Amino acid sequence: MTKTQEETLKSITISQENNPFDFEEREKYCFVAKRKDKIVAFASMVRQEEFGANWIFRDCQVNPRYRGLGLQRKLIQARIEFAKTVFTPYLDWRHFIAFVRPKNQYSLNNLISEGFLVFQDELVKFKGAEHIQMGKTIEVCEKS
Numbered sequence: 830m831t832k833t834q835e836e837t838l839k840s841i842t843i844s845q846e847n848n849p850f851d852f853e854e855r856e857k858y859c860f861v862a863k864r865k866d867k868i869v870a871f872a873s874m875v876r877q878e879e880f881g882a883n884w885i886f887r888d889c890q891v892n893p894r895y896r897g898l899g900l901q902r903k904l905i906q907a908r909i910e911f912a913k914t915v916f917t918p919y920l921d922w923r924h925f926i927a928f929v930r931p932k933n934q935y936s937l938n939n940l941i942s943e944g945f946l947v948f949q950d951e952l953v954k955f956k957g958a959e960h961i962q963m964g965k966t967i968e969v970c971e972k973s
């Protein structure tokens with residue numbers, strides 16, 4: 830990463846925004862990466878008991894001008910940390926699922942780097958298109 834990219838990355842903060850329910854009334858948690866109050870990347874996570882998961886990763890988008898800075902990976906980490914700290918100590922919400930288009934090498938690499946594994950060999954239909962289903966299970970935290 831160049832010095833300019835490092836400086837840009839330092840000026841970006843990631844936070845969890847309000848959790849509006851999505852159109853199917855599931856809890857949806859949004860994570861935004863902002864630079865000077867401008868959103869430069871976004872991702873969300875839906876709480877959903879389906880596909881053997883508790884959390885479905887959704888909607889990761891990085892503004893093309895801010896790609897290649899590792900923001901997708903940071904957004905993956907932010908979502909897992911949020912689930913760990915806010916939910917897992919109390920409930921057993923620890924299974925994550927992401928659906929990735931087979932050609933999306935960047936997302937596949939970032940998810941694998943964060944410990945996701947290909948969940949099943951066959952492609953699955955998600956939002957009308959073929960996707961690779963990837964999953965990660967985090968350690969059970971001590972219940973407080």
Ligand SMILES: CC(C)(COP(=O)(O)OP(=O)(O)OC[C@H]1O[C@@H](n2cnc3c(N)ncnc32)[C@H](O)[C@@H]1OP(=O)(O)O)[C@@H](O)C(=O)NCCC(=O)NCCS
Pocket residue numbers: 888889890891892893894895896897898899900901902928929930933935936938939
């Ligand atoms: C896929 C996506 C989220 C990756 O985000 P990101 O934060 O840029 O990811 P990374 O920083 O890991 O960069 C990914 C690759 O893009 C390369 N890259 C660098 N500059 C880039 C640029 N200006 N534009 C595109 N890619 C660039 C990086 O070098 C890296 O490749 P490498 O791993 O070979 O080094 C982003 O490309 C995107 O928003 N794509 C469109 C929506 C999408 O596909 N979402 C994912 C749904 S699962």
